Amino acid sequence: MSEALLSVEGLSVDFRSGGLGRRSFRAVDDASFHIDRGETLGLVGESGSGKSTIGRAILGLAPVSEGSIRFRGQDITHLSRAQRRKSAGGIQVVFQDPYSSLNPSMTIGEILAEPLVARGDRRTGAMEKISTLLRQVGLPADARSRYPRQFSGGQRQRIAIARALALEPELIVCDEPVSALDLTTQAIVLDLFIDIQRRTGVSYLFVSHDLAVIRHISHRVAVMRRGELVEVGDGDQVTSRPEHPYAQRLLLASPVSDPAEQEQRRAERHRLLAEQRSVDSPVSASAVQSPGVRP
Amino acid sequence: MTTTPLALEVDSTDQRRSLLKETLRSPIALGSAVVLVLIALAALLAPWIAPYDPSASDLSDVFAPASAEHLLGADSAGRDILSRLLHGARISLGGALVAVAVALLLGVPSGLVAGYYGGAFDVAVSWLSNLLIALPGIVVLLALQPMTGSSVWTSMVVFGILLAPSFSILVRSTVSNVRNELYIDAAKVSGLSDLRIIRRHVLGVVRAPIIIQTAMILAIALFIQAGLDFLGFGDLAAPSWGGMLNDGFANIFRGPHLLVWPGIVLGITCAALALLANSLRDVMEGATSSGTAGRGRRALVHPTEDAEDALPAPSTTALLEVRGLRVAYSTHGQEPKEVVHGASLRVEPGEIVGVVGESGSGKTQIALSVMGLLPDGGRVTGGELTFEGNPLDPRSTEKLLGRSIAYIPQEPLTNLDPAFTIGRQLVEPLRVVGGLNAAAARKRALELLARVGIPEPSRVFDAYPHQISGGMAQRVLIAGALSGDPELIIADEPTTALDVTVQADILDVLRDLQREQGMAILLVTHNFGVIADLCERVYVMRDGRVVESAPTRTLHDAPREEYTRMLLSHILEHGPSRTALDAEVAEEVRA
Numbered sequence: 001m002s003e004a005l006l007s008v009e010g011l012s013v014d015f016r017s018g019g020l021g022r023r024s025f026r027a028v029d030d031a032s033f034h035i036d037r038g039e040t041l042g043l044v045g046e047s048g049s050g051k052s053t054i055g056r057a058i059l060g061l062a063p064v065s066e067g068s069i070r071f072r073g074q075d076i077t078h079l080s081r082a083q084r085r086k087s088a089g090g091i092q093v094v095f096q097d098p099y100s101s102l103n104p105s106m107t108i109g110e111i112l113a114e115p116l117v118a119r120g121d122r123r124t125g126a127m128e129k130i131s132t133l134l135r136q137v138g139l140p141a142d143a144r145s146r147y148p149r150q151f152s153g154g155q156r157q158r159i160a161i162a163r164a165l166a167l168e169p170e171l172i173v174c175d176e177p178v179s180a181l182d183l184t185t186q187a188i189v190l191d192l193f194i195d196i197q198r199r200t201g202v203s204y205l206f207v208s209h210d211l212a213v214i215r216h217i218s219h220r221v222a223v224m225r226r227g228e229l230v231e232v233g234d235g236d237q238v239t240s241r242p243e244h245p246y247a248q249r250l251l252l253a254s255p256v257s258d259p260a261e262q263e264q265r266r267a268e269r270h271r272l273l274a275e276q277r278s279v280d281s282p283v284s285a286s287a288v289q290s291p292g293v294r295p
Numbered sequence: 296m297t298t299t300p301l302a303l304e305v306d307s308t309d310q311r312r313s314l315l316k317e318t319l320r321s322p323i324a325l326g327s328a329v330v331l332v333l334i335a336l337a338a339l340l341a342p343w344i345a346p347y348d349p350s351a352s353d354l355s356d357v358f359a360p361a362s363a364e365h366l367l368g369a370d371s372a373g374r375d376i377l378s379r380l381l382h383g384a385r386i387s388l389g390g391a392l393v394a395v396a397v398a399l400l401l402g403v404p405s406g407l408v409a410g411y412y413g414g415a416f417d418v419a420v421s422w423l424s425n426l427l428i429a430l431p432g433i434v435v436l437l438a439l440q441p442m443t444g445s446s447v448w449t450s451m452v453v454f455g456i457l458l459a460p461s462f463s464i465l466v467r468s469t470v471s472n473v474r475n476e477l478y479i480d481a482a483k484v485s486g487l488s489d490l491r492i493i494r495r496h497v498l499g500v501v502r503a504p505i506i507i508q509t510a511m512i513l514a515i516a517l518f519i520q521a522g523l524d525f526l527g528f529g530d531l532a533a534p535s536w537g538g539m540l541n542d543g544f545a546n547i548f549r550g551p552h553l554l555v556w557p558g559i560v561l562g563i564t565c566a567a568l569a570l571l572a573n574s575l576r577d578v579m580e581g582a583t584s585s586g587t588a589g590r591g592r593r594a595l596v597h598p599t600e601d602a603e604d605a606l607p608a609p610s611t612t613a614l615l616e617v618r619g620l621r622v623a624y625s626t627h628g629q630e631p632k633e634v635v636h637g638a639s640l641r642v643e644p645g646e647i648v649g650v651v652g653e654s655g656s657g658k659t660q661i662a663l664s665v666m667g668l669l670p671d672g673g674r675v676t677g678g679e680l681t682f683e684g685n686p687l688d689p690r691s692t693e694k695l696l697g698r699s700i701a702y703i704p705q706e707p708l709t710n711l712d713p714a715f716t717i718g719r720q721l722v723e724p725l726r727v728v729g730g731l732n733a734a735a736a737r738k739r740a741l742e743l744l745a746r747v748g749i750p751e752p753s754r755v756f757d758a759y760p761h762q763i764s765g766g767m768a769q770r771v772l773i774a775g776a777l778s779g780d781p782e783l784i785i786a787d788e789p790t791t792a793l794d795v796t797v798q799a800d801i802l803d804v805l806r807d808l809q810r811e812q813g814m815a816i817l818l819v820t821h822n823f824g825v826i827a828d829l830c831e832r833v834y835v836m837r838d839g840r841v842v843e844s845a846p847t848r849t850l851h852d853a854p855r856e857e858y859t860r861m862l863l864s865h866i867l868e869h870g871p872s873r874t875a876l877d878a879e880v881a882e883e884v885r886a
Contacts, residue, residue, distance in 0.1 A: 040873060046794035059484050085486040093484045101477035105499050114495065115485035163481065182653040183821065187865040194873075198880065209794065212867040219873050236872035253799035255824025256868050259848045262827040269799060 003073050004034035005203050006058070006091075006171055010067035013053050027053040029227040030067070035171065038197065040204040042218025042235060044211055044250070050227040051207045055173040058205065059093055060084050071171070092164035096176035098156035102148040108134075108159055109144030115166045133162040137192060154185035161192065165200070174206045178213060190216055211254045215239035223247040245276050317578045324574035327567035334564055338384035345378035349534040358550040367556050370539070371546045376556055379534040383557070386535040387524075388564075390451040391516035395509060397455025402462025403505065409463070410470025411493060420467070424460035432457045436523060445530045447520065454519060458512055465508055469501045503579045510572035514565040521561055536561050607639055614683060614815050615642040615665065615783055621677035622660045622669065622839075635660045636839040637678065642783065647809060647816045649830035649847070651823060653862075657839040658819045662787050665817075666702055667692040682783070697728050701776035705788040707768035711760035717744075717771050718756035725778050743774035747804050766797035773804060777812075787819045802828050823866060827851065835859050 013028040028050040035041045045051040056062035058069055060079065069077045071091060076084065095101040102111055112133055116126040131141050137158040148156055157177060164172050174193070178186040194217060197204065208214050214221055214235075221238040223231040223246065231244040242248050252269035256262050318324045337344070346366070356373035359365050367376040409417040435457060436443075436450055443449040473479065473496065482492050523529055524537025531538055536557045543554030606619050620638045625631035635657040642648045652658045663669045665680060667689050680687040682695060696702070704710045712720060718740060725736040737756075744752035747770040755763060755771065763771070769789060776784055786805070790798035806829060809816055818830060826833050826847060834844040835858070843856040854860045871879070 046796065059480075061480055061483065081483065081489070085488070091484070093481060095477045095481065097477055101481055103476075103478040103496055103499075106495075114482065114487065118485060118487045118491060160481070163485070167485065183823075183862060184653065184865045187867065190867070194876070211795075212870070215872050216867045216870050216876075217873055219877075234874070236874050239872060249796055253796040254868070255795075255799070255802070255822070255828045257823035257827050257863065257866050258851055258869075259827040262824065266799075266803075266828065 003070075005037045005039075005072065006205070007034040007070045008032055008054075008058070008067065009070075011054065011057060011064060011069065012066040013050070013057050013062050014065045015063075026227055027062075028057065031224075031227075031229050032067075033222055033229065033232055035203050035205060037170065037203055038201040039220065040197065040206050040218045040235075042214035042221040043205060043207045043224060044209065044214045044221060045224030046209060046250075048226075049224045051209075051224045052175050054224075055093070055175050055205055055207050058171075059091060059173055090167075090170040091173065092167060092169040092171075093173045093175065094157070094160045094164050094177045096179050098153050098160060098180060099148075101160050102156055104148055107145055107147055108139075108151075111148075111159065112144070112163055112166055115163065119167060129166065133165055136165060136196065137162045152185075153181050154189055157181065157189050158192065161189075161196070165196065165202075168200075169202060171203045171205065174204050176208055177206075179208065179210065186213070193217060211239055211251060223250065248272060249276070315575075318571075318574050321574050321577075323570050327571040327574070330563060330567040331571065334384060334560075334567075335388065337381050338388050341378075341381040341385055345375075345381045347375035347378040349374060349379045349382040350532070351375075358546070358553075360552065368550070368552050370542055370553050371550065374534075376539070376553070379539055380536070380556060380560055383534040383536045383539055384560075386447055386529075386533055387517060387520055387537065387561075390447045390520040390535075391513050393448055394451040394455040394458060394516040394520070395513050397452050398458035398462055398512060399505070399509065401456065401459035403466050403501075405459070406463040406466025407470055407493060407497065407501070410467040411474055411489070411497065413471070417467070420463060424463050427457055427460045430457060433519060433522060436519070437526075437528065440528050445528065447524075447529055447533075447535070450523060450528075451516070451520060454516060458516065461512060462505065462508060465504055466501050469504055470497055473497055473500050503575070507572050507575045507579070510568050510575065514568040514572075517561070517565055517568070521557075606637075607641070609681075610641055611684075612643060613641045613681075614644045614646075615817065616681045617641070617661060617665065617678065618680075619678035620661060620664060620675065620680065622657070622664055622673060623676045624673045626672055631676070633676065634673075634839050635664070638836065638839065638841045639678075640834050640841060640844070642815050642817050644782065645809075645813045645815055646832065647818065647830050649826040649833040650817065650819045650836060651821065651826050651833055652836035653821060655838070656836040658821075658836045659787055660839075661836075662785050662817065662819050665692075666696060666700060666785060668702075697724055698779040699782045701779055701781035701784045703769070703772055703776050703784060703786040703789045706792050707765055707772050708760060710772060711768055713760050715759075716756070717758050717760065717763070721756075721771070721775055721778065724775065728779055739778070740774070743777050744771070746777065746808070747771075747774045748800070749774075764797075766793055766800065769793060769797075769801050770804065773801070773808070777808065780812075781814055783815045783817065785817045785819075788821070789818070790825060791820070791822070798825070805829060823851075823863070824868070835862070 009032050011028055011031045012026060014024040014026050016024045031054060033041065043051045043054060053062050057064050060076070060081070064077050067077070068075055109130060112130045113126045116129055121129070130144055134141055134143055139155065139158055139162070143151075143159075148159070151159065160177070177193075178189050181189060190213065193204065196202065204217070206214065206217055218235040221233065221235045222229050223238060223242065223244060225246050231238055231242060231247045238247060239251070242251055249269070249272065252265055252272055256265060319328060352372040352374050353369070354373050356365060356369040357371060359369040359373070361368045365375050365377070367380070369375055370379065405420050409420040432454060436454060439450070439453055443453060479492060479496055482496055487495070521535070521537035521540065524535045525540045525544070527541055529535055529538055531541075539557040540554060540561075543550070543557065546553055609618065610616055618639045620635055621633060622635040623631040623633040638657065638661055640648070640650065640661065650658045650661060660669070660673070663673075664675050665687065667687070669675070682691075682700070685691060687695075692700075711717070718737070721740040721743065722733070722736045725731050725739055726733065729736070729739075731739060741752045741756060744755055749755050749767065749770055755767065760768060789805070790801050793801060802825065805816065808814075816829075818825070820826060830847050832844065833847050833850050834841050835850070835856070836842065837858050843850065843854065843859050845855070850859065851863070854863060
C-alpha cells in the first residue's frame with residue numbers, strides 16, 4: 001500500500017509562556033493521523049482544543065516538541081525555513097480572517113504574484129497564471145488591480161484561496177476558512193473548496209469548530225479536545241453517530257434549524273448529560289472542575 | 296473572459312495614493328515643501344548666486360544696513376549677510392542631513408531586526424536605545440568637543456548616533472505589530488525568504504512613519520547644529536547660521552539686523568519641516584480611517600414611502616413595539632447613510648422573539664435603538680418605539696434600562712470591567728438601582744449567580760473577570776441582567792462568541808429563566824439553530840428591512856419569502872455528508 005500524502009505520528013506541541021514561571025503549556029498532545037491524496041480530513045473541536053495549532057505545526061509555524069510529520073514520504077518536522085521553501089512548498093494555507101490575511105497595501109495582482117515570483121516564475125508567466133487563478137475562484141480578471149479592502153469577506157476568502165492554489169500545492173491547511181462568513185457566503189465558499197478539490201485532486205486539512213461545515217466537506221473527521229484527538233473516523237459516521245462521549249456531546253450541542261427536531265435534540269442532550277454525569281466525573285465544559293463524586 | 300461577473304463595490308477615488316502627492320494637496324504642506332525646496336536650492340547654488348564671497352570683508356561696510364549694494368546689510372566684519380546666509384545653509388543643512396542620515400542608518404536596520412526577530416538582539420537594542428535616550432544630547436556634544444574638535448561633521452555624526460534610538464524604537468514597535476499579521480504567516484508559507492518578506496510586507500508599513508520622523512528629526516538636528524555654532528563650538532571661519540547668530544548676539548546693540556536674518560531663516564526652515572511632518576501624519580492617519588469607512592459606498596437617504604403605508608396598526612397588548620423604525624449614520628461631512636429602512640416588530644409580554652439576518656441586515660441596530668445605545672453618529676431618524684404603551688425617548692429609556700429592560704451583549708468578557716471583582720460589579724447596580732443595603736445586595740447577587748447555574752457562586756463572586764471563562768462570564772452578565780427584575784431582556788448574539796457546548800448551556804439557562812420568571816426576550820442572532828432552540832416567533836431581516844415574520848415553526852416549515860427560503864437552503868446541518876456528495880457526483884458522471 002502506498003504511503004499517505006501526510007502522516008503525523010505522536011505530534012506534541014508545547015508553548016512556553018514567557019516570564020518568570022517558565023511554565024509550558026501543552027497545546028497538542030500525542031496526535032496521530034494521516035491524510036490521503038485528494039482527501040479532506042476535518043478537524044473539529046472547541047476553542048483552545050489545539051486544532052489550529054496542529055495546522056500551524058504542519059505549516060512550520062508552531063514548534064513541534066515531539067513526534068513526526070511526514071509529507072510525501074519525507075520528514076518535514078524540523079525543517080528550517082530555507083529547507084521548507086525547497087521541499088514543502090506543496091503545503092499551503094487559507095486562514096480564518098479574510099481581513100488580516102491579505103496585506104492591505106498590495107493589489108490582488110501583487111498578492112497573487114508574490115509566491116510565483118518567489119518561486120522564480122517569469123513576470124509574463126505569472127500574469128497568465130494569475131488570470132487562471134482568478135477564474136478558478138470565480139473572480140473577474142480586473143480584480144487584480146484592486147485592493148483587498150474593495151472586496152467583501154467572501155471575495156477576500158476567494159483571493160486567499162487563489163493565493164494558496166498559486167503554487168499548485170498537494171495539501172492546503174484550511175484554518176476556519178468560512179467561520180467569519182455569513183451563512184450564504186459560507187455555503188458558496190465551501191462548494192468552491194469542494195469544486196477545486198475535485199478538479200485538482202488537492203488534499204485539505206480542514207479545521208473548524210462547526211460540525212455541519214465539517215460534515216459537508218470532510219471525507220474523514222477527527223474530533224479534538226484539550227489537545228488530544230478523541231475520535232478519528234469516517235466523516236458521515238463521526239458527524240452523525242459519534243462514539244466518544246465528548247463527540248456525542250458536541251454533536252447534540254449544535255442546534256438545528258428545525259424547531260421540532262431541535263426540541264428532540266435538546267432532550268437527547270439532557271439525557272446524555274445526565275447519563276454521562278452518572279458514570280463519569282465532571283462533564284459540562286462550562287462547569288467548574290471539581291472532583292466528581294463517583295457513585 | 297470572466298465566468299462570474301461579480302458586482303464589485305468599487306471606490307472610484309481609491310487608487311494607490313502616494314503619501315507625498317496626497318499631502319501636497321494641503322496648502323500648508325505645499326507651502327512648506329516649496330519653502331524647503333527653495334532653501335535647498337539656495338544652499339546648492341550658493342557659489343553661483345551669492346553676490347559676494349562669504350568671507351570677503353570690507354571694513355568700510357562694517358554693520359552696513361540693508362542697501363542696494365548689500366541687500367540684507369553687512370556684519371561685524373563687513374561681510375555680506377545674504378552671501379553668508381546662502382553659504383551658511385550648506386553647513387547648517389548639510390550638518391543636519393549628516394546627523395539624520397547616521398540616525399537612519401543605525402536606527403532603521405536595528406529596529407527592523409529587533410522588531411521582526413525579537414529575542415536577545417531586541418533586548419540589547421532596547422537597552423542601548425534607552426541608555427542613549429537618557430543622555431542629554433547637547434551636553435554630550437559639548438563634553439565631546441575636545442575630541443570632535445571644531446568640525447561640524449564629526450559632531451553631527453555623534454549627534455546622529457544619539458538620535459538613532461528615536462528611529463529604532465519607532466521601527467521596532469511598528470514592525471512587531473505587523474509581524475503577527477496573518478499575511479506575514481501566509482507569505483512564510485508561500486516560501487518567501489525573510490529578506491523578501493521584510494522588503495515587501497514590512498518596509499511598506501514603516502516607510503510612512505519613517506518619513507514623518509525624518510522631517511521632525513531634521514528640524515531638531517538643524518536646531519542643535521545651530522545651537523553648537525551659536526555657543527561658539529563650531530568652526531567660526533566657515534559661514535553657518537548658528538555662527539551668524541553668535542556674531543549677531545555679540546553685537547546685538549550695534550547691529551540688531553545681524554541677529555534677525557539668520558533667526559528668520561532658521562525659524563522658517565524648522566517651521567516648514569515641522570508643518571510638513573504634521574501634514575504627512577494627518578494624511579497617513581486620514582488614509583487609514585477613511586479607507587475602511589468606504590467613501591464610495593455612499594447610499595443616499597431617500598425616505599421611501601413604500602414602507603409607510605405598510606405600517607402595522609399599533610398594538611394594545613405589546614410590551615415592546617417598534618413601528619417603521621429608521622436608523623441613519625452620519626460620518627463627518629457626508630450625507631447620512633440609512634441602515635434601517637422602516638422596520639417594525641412587536642414583543643408581547645413573556646414572549647421570546649428572534650430577529651435573524653446576515654451581517655449588515657440591521658438586526659443589531661434595532662436592538663440598540665430600543666435601548667438608546669446607538670454608537671456615535673447613529674440616530675433614529677423615523678418611526679415609533681413604545682414600551683408598555685409609552686413612547687421610548689432618551690430620558691425614559693435611561694430610567695427603564697437596568698430595571699424593566701435588561702441587556703445581554705455578545706462579547707461577555709469585554710463587557711465586564713477587568714479592574715473590579717465580579718461581585719462588586721453585580722452588587723453596585725443592586726444597591727444603586729435596587730436600593731438594597733450592602734449585605735442584602737451581596738446575598739441577592741449570590742442568589743442570582745446560583746440561579747444562572749454557577750456551581751460555586753461565592754468563588755465567582757470574589758473572582759476578577761480574567762479568572763473566569765467566556766461561558767461563565769456570560770452567565771454572570773445574565774445574572775446582572777436579572778438583577779433589575781426585567782420585563783424584557785434584549786440579547787444581542789448572546790452565544791456567538793461561545794463554544795457550542797457552552798452555547799447549549801447558556802440557551803438552557805435563558806429558557807429556564809424565562810419559564811420561571813415569565814419575562815420577554817428579544818434575541819438577535821444570525822444562527823437559525825439558536826432561533827429554533829429558543830424563540831416562539833421570528834423576524835427575518837435583510838438590508839435594513841423586515842422581510843418576513845412568522846412563528847418559528849411556520850417559518851421553518853413554510854417560509855413565504857424567497858429570501859427566507861434561500862437562507863434556509865444554505866443551512867448545512869442536514870446536507871449530505873461529503874461521502875454522499877461524492878457518490879452523487881460519481882453517479883452523475885456515470886449517467
